[in-house]
Amino acid sequence: MVKACIFKDNEAQKKFEENGFVKFPFLNADQCAALRNLYEKQLPGMVFSNGLHISVDAYAPEEKGKLKTALLHLIEPSIARCFKPVSHVHHGFIVKQSESSQSQISAHQDWTFVAENEGFNSGTLWIAVNDVPKERGGIGFLSGSHKWLSHTRYTPMELAYNPINEHRELLAKHLVFEDLKAGEAVLWNHRTLHASVANSSKEDRMVVAMSLFPKDAQLKLHYQLPTAPDTVGIFDVDLEFYQRHKATDFNLVYAQNKCPEGLIPVSSYPITMARLDADKLEAALNNSSQKPIETNDILMKNIEPSNDSNVGFWARMSKIIFQKDA
Numbered sequence: 603m604v605k606a607c608i609f610k611d612n613e614a615q616k617k618f619e620e621n622g623f624v625k626f627p628f629l630n631a632d633q634c635a636a637l638r639n640l641y642e643k644q645l646p647g648m649v650f651s652n653g654l655h656i657s658v659d660a661y662a663p664e665e666k667g668k669l670k671t672a673l674l675h676l677i678e679p680s681i682a683r684c685f686k687p688v689s690h691v692h693h694g695f696i697v698k699q700s701e702s703s704q705s706q707i708s709a710h711q712d713w714t715f716v717a718e719n720e721g722f723n724s725g726t727l728w729i730a731v732n733d734v735p736k737e738r739g740g741i742g743f744l745s746g747s748h749k750w751l752s753h754t755r756y757t758p759m760e761l762a763y764n765p766i767n768e769h770r771e772l773l774a775k776h777l778v779f780e781d782l783k784a785g786e787a788v789l790w791n792h793r794t795l796h797a798s799v800a801n802s803s804k805e806d807r808m809v810v811a812m813s814l815f816p817k818d819a820q821l822k823l824h825y826q827l828p829t830a831p832d833t834v835g836i837f838d839v840d841l842e843f844y845q846r847h848k849a850t851d852f853n854l855v856y857a858q859n860k861c862p863e864g865l866i867p868v869s870s871y872p873i874t875m876a877r878l879d880a881d882k883l884e885a886a887l888n889n890s891s892q893k894p895i896e897t898n899d900i901l902m903k904n905i906e907p908s909n910d911s912n913v914g915f916w917a918r919m920s921k922i923i924f925q926k927d928a
């Protein structure tokens with residue numbers, strides 16, 4: 603099993619492994635000021651839905667490329683200081699407008715980007731450009747959830763089954779919120795359950811985010827095969843793949859019965875994910891401050907995905923992106 607470290611600092615790496623997220627100092631005041639300038643320049647062209655702007659979903663590939671170059675020009679020295687050799691994709695702003703009562707993002711896990719079954723981890727680097735206390739659209743995590751929510755997360759997002767969906771409200775009650783000062787960042791494991799609240803403050807929330815993974819990990823796409831709908835294909839993709847595509851592209855390609863860019867899967871697996879037992883989950887969550895949650899205590903045996911999988915976060919994203927109900 604490969605044990606791929608991401609942080610140079612052992613303490614940060616240890617917390618990241620233990621809790622599935624860690625907060626750390628990342629940018630200096632000059633970098634924050636330069637990012638605020640960049641934000642001001644981008645603002646007139648930013649599209650908001652429910653007070654939320656997510657550049658990677660809102661921009662065309664060329665705009666995403668330009669923004670990535672501008673962001674990395676400012677941020678790359680901090681990446682080199684904090685992390686071992688890493689690759690990154692999905693660069694952009696995630697902005698929540700001031701007093702945007704609908705800008706919350708409900709509890710979810712992020713997609714699988716690397717071969718997690720070989721010991722690789724990927725995560726979201728989430729950088730506060732201004733102060734982000736809870737009331738300014740702050741973010742919370744279910745500590746340790748990356749260890750037992752270890753199933754893969756695939757696309758198209760409106761079809762994907764995830765055992766957390768039916769327990770989202772219960773899980774959200776146990777989130778630990780992190781207040782960030784401008785220049786601080788959090789890295790969370792893409793498996794870690796997380797959510798953010800609406801921005802009720804009088805200032806926009808400015809965050810820069812990207813997905814990060816060890817340089818020696820191959821970037822993957824997990825995509826439900828339209829020709830074999832109970833199967834997820836695993837595709838090796840290049841570093842620009844997620845720049846060329848936004849999440850909703852995969853729904854459109856799926857509707858045409860195709861694989862993205864005509865790619866051929868390198869392997870596949872059947873969709874037979876275990877469900878979480880509600881009572882055992884509640885008991886484990888209530889007890890989790892005394893002892894970590896054990897996967898076997900809360901999993902039900904392989905039960906076929908239920909049809910209620912597309913409620914919640916993804917339906918909401920669909921609403922934001924397509925301006926319609928899923």
Ligand SMILES: O=C(O)CCC(=O)C(=O)O
Nearest residue numbers: 696707712726796798809
């Ligand atoms: O920016 C936020 O409020 C949350 C972002 C998030 O959940 C994600 O990128 O997966």
